[in-house]
Amino acid sequence: xxxxxxxxxxxxxxxxxVVDHYAAAAVDIGLWRSEEVFFQQALAVSDTILELGCGSxxxxxxxxxxxxxxxxxxxxxxxxxxxxxxLAGKLEYAVPFRVADATALKFEDAMFDGVIFGxxxxxxxxxxxxxxxxxxxxxxxxxxxxxxxFTTHDRAVGAKPEFWTEEKERWAAGHQDPRLVEFGDLxxxxxxxxxxxxIPTRDEIVADLAAVGAEIVTDVMRSEIAQExxxxxxxxxxxxxxxxxxxxxx
Numbered sequence: 502x503x504x505x506x507x508x509x510x511x512x513x514x515x516x517x518x519v520v521d522h523y524a525a526a527a528v529d530i531g532l533w534r535s536e537e538v539f540f541q542q543a544l545a546v547s548d549t550i551l552e553l554g555c556g557s558x559x560x561x562x563x564x565x566x567x568x569x570x571x572x573x574x575x576x577x578x579x580x581x582x583x584x585x586x587x588l589a590g591k592l593e594y595a596v597p598f599r600v601a602d603a604t605a606l607k608f609e610d611a612m613f614d615g616v617i618f619g620x621x622x623x624x625x626x627x628x629x630x631x632x633x634x635x636x637x638x639x640x641x642x643x644x645x646x647x648x649x650x651f652t653t654h655d656r657a658v659g660a661k662p663e664f665w666t667e668e669k670e671r672w673a674a675g676h677q678d679p680r681l682v683e684f685g686d687l688x689x690x691x692x693x694x695x696x697x698x699x700i701p702t703r704d705e706i707v708a709d710l711a712a713v714g715a716e717i718v719t720d721v722m723r724s725e726i727a728q729e730x731x732x733x734x735x736x737x738x739x740x741x742x743x744x745x746x747x748x749x750x751x
């Protein structure tokens with residue numbers, strides 16, 4: 502069985518049932534309390550903002566409700582973008598949505614004040630080098646001194662330590678799922694199929710950010726930002742929020 506590719510990941514997010522699941526979250530859940538707090542601290546309401554991996558528009562539409570008027574949502578799934586546009590139309594929110602690949606953005610340099618890659622979307626790009634490529638693109642399209650906000654899971658939080666000990670033994674013996682590319686890659690059983698996700702350590706992300714030239718402003722676990730209601734906890738487990746910036750030019 503060949504290693505996972507970005508097209509394999511995208512295929513899951515084109516299924517009607519998955520699109521409907523994300524659309525329901527946009528309507529019924531909206532912005533998490535932690536997202537509302539963190540985004541408003543990191544990004545001014547007047548900022549021009551690009552959202553990557555927007556799905557059916559949960560974050561972009563939620564930010565519109567908070568008064569953000571210069572936000573654009575993008576996703577690599579055309580079906581997700583169609584769904585986001587339908588929801589925006591029903592709500593009469595003038596949020597533009599378009600198809601875009603986070604690793605090869607078709608935007609000019611320094612076009613935005615900020616970029617958001619929420620709901621652990623960056624970690625659903627297979628291979629560390631591709632994820633670094635997405636970070637480089639995020640830095641390229643944001644202005645000098647501009648802000649990047651994204652979330653990741655954390656191997657030190659959530660799963661029992663023995664799980665990762667056993668997982669390391671599987672990789673050492675070559676018994677891991679052959680579709681997986683790097684240690685920390687997982688397939689999680691979802692209601693509509695296997696969901697690929699990379700679970701990093703904090704040190705791994707720090708190294709990635711250093712490699713692409715991003716400056717860390719802060720990182721904090723979701724539970725330290727706000728207490729989430731049960732529907733959010735069911736929708737997504739604990740994660741780490743990152744705020745980083747493109748260095749200001751001398």
